[in-house]
Amino acid sequence: MARDFRVILVGHAISPIRGSEPGVTWNWAWELSQHVPVEVFAFPQYRKEVEEHLAENPNPRLKIRWVTLRGFDPWRPEKGERGIRLHYLLWLREAYKVIRELTASTDGPVVVHHVSWGSVSAPPSIPQGLAAVWGPVGGGQAAPWAFRGFFGREWLGEAVRAFRVKALPYLPWWRQGVASVSRILVTNRETEVLLRKAGARNVLPFLDCGTPKGFGLSKPPNPKGERVSPLRLLWAGRLEARKALPLALRALARLQVPVELWVAGDGPLRADWEAEARRLGLEDRVRFFGRVPWVQMQELFRSTDAFIFTSLRDSFGCVVLEAMAFGLPVIVPDHQGVGTFVPNEAGIKVPVTTPEDTIGGFARAIEHMALDQEARNRMALAAWRFAQEERWDKRAERMLNIYEELLHDAHCHL
Known part of the structure; x- marks a missing residue:
């Protein structure tokens, strides 16, 4: 026209x-x-x-x-x-x-x-x-x-x-x-x-x-069968206070289900948060990659099962959309940009109330992702479709x- x-x-x-x-x-x-x-x-x-x-x-x-x-x-x-x-x-x-x-x-x-x-x-x-x-x-x-x-x-x-x-x-x-x-x-x-x-x-x-045309998966994600290995959960961002990675670490420490957390990014709080992971006994379950070049970041999206976003202040968080373009279901706080835009069927939104309750909400969301493969497949498809519209x-x-x-x-x- x-x-x-x-x-x-x-x-x-x-x-x-x-x-x-x-x-x-x-x-x-x-x-x-x-x-x-x-x-x-x-x-x-x-x-x-x-x-x-x-x-x-x-x-x-x-x-x-x-x-x-x-x-x-x-x-x-x-x-x-x-x-x-x-x-x-x-x-x-x-x-x-x-x-x-x-x-x-x-x-x-x-x-x-x-x-x-x-x-x-x-x-x-x-x-x-x-x-x-x-x-x-x-x-x-x-x-x-x-x-x-x-x-x-x-x-x-x-x-x-x-x-x-x-x-x-x-x-x-x-x-x-x-x-x-x-x-x-x-x-x-x-x-x-x-x-x-x-x-x-x-x-x-x-x-x-x-996202640019052709970014992420070119076709809808294939439904996955039961995983033998632990759920691989990806977190990515700058390691600074407002990104609040400890919310994910403390949630993970409450769980007995097999889950690995991969952390991509660097920043002033990296040493502190690595020490917190050790204090929580998560040395074998959390992997810090440091700053990841963009090409390798795409490989991390392809190699993980779900994405977790914990920011306490963000307009939206473009890395969430990038993860969705690779068919990753997401766990996000139910506030600010991600609370506004992420479709309910594309992941799990955790209410932001008190630290104790919110950490508990993240723990329950991670456990659900780990144990319900069928639900994760449905969320992956909805996440990918949303990213295609953006x-x-x-x-x-x-x-x-x-x-x-x-x-x-x-x-x-x-």
Whole structure:
């Protein structure tokens, strides 16, 4: 179907060979440009990677506008993240200044879509009169107070962050930014509630993660027979406080059924959590792999039976979707992004109440996965099907439908 509009994407970082924010911006740009002209406003941190890719894969519908700060810039990418937040706010102001000039001097339907950063704390400043989308955004979630003991000395920072997020709806500049957007896409219930407190109306749930076409299993997972060896359970992520790996370790320590836990990732708490596994008597049941290259990570997905996610604060957790693409049933907390999006039939959602009860919930979920192969097969199929619907090409089609609705609404109000 022919579409006669163009899209302006605002994404601070963009790269065809990276994950996180750069990868999100790139995937939106590339997939949307298969259907409509797309112009991306980005900071040139990864300009070489983008231009090399486009030289090898020309795309006449995709144009990149590199926006830099004139004069003072508090951030030096080669020196880490110091100053990046102020840099980003200054960069946003510069990017939208150029967008205002561009849209004022051109004709034809335009949709402005702010994709990155996907943080609820930094709303865009959309030029008046333009159809605009913000998101998917997260950040409205907070770590549960009852679990503060899992954070140690980091809890003060978590508490300050939670207070700052709760204060957002009372800040005039934030409310003004929220009001400038026609549609806001959110990655979890907590962020939706926060935005609605500021008066946002057109808020839609929309996952911030996607998988490339051909990623994971190409066909539905085959039903498995009874396992002879222990259930292989995979956990993956950065070993930092908010990821709360000890929830899985303490759950495993309560079980007598044969289960192995494979841990992929590195971080500041690796030594502490390895020591906790030894303290719990899990030396023979928990295997720490350290940081795993992406190709080897895919092999871990293929070599395990189920995936467990324990994060106490996350917009969603893209590794959950990646595991589902490989047909792994999942065990997740029933809160935030995973609680919002993971289908009930694709895994087990554990209520987040108190540490004691939640650890017990994880233990029961692991035991169920280990003992009921038939149920695990059903969950594996549902997980794979969900991941197929979150392929980037299908996500782009859904986004184009949102754009068309916006433009239709704008036309009806003229």
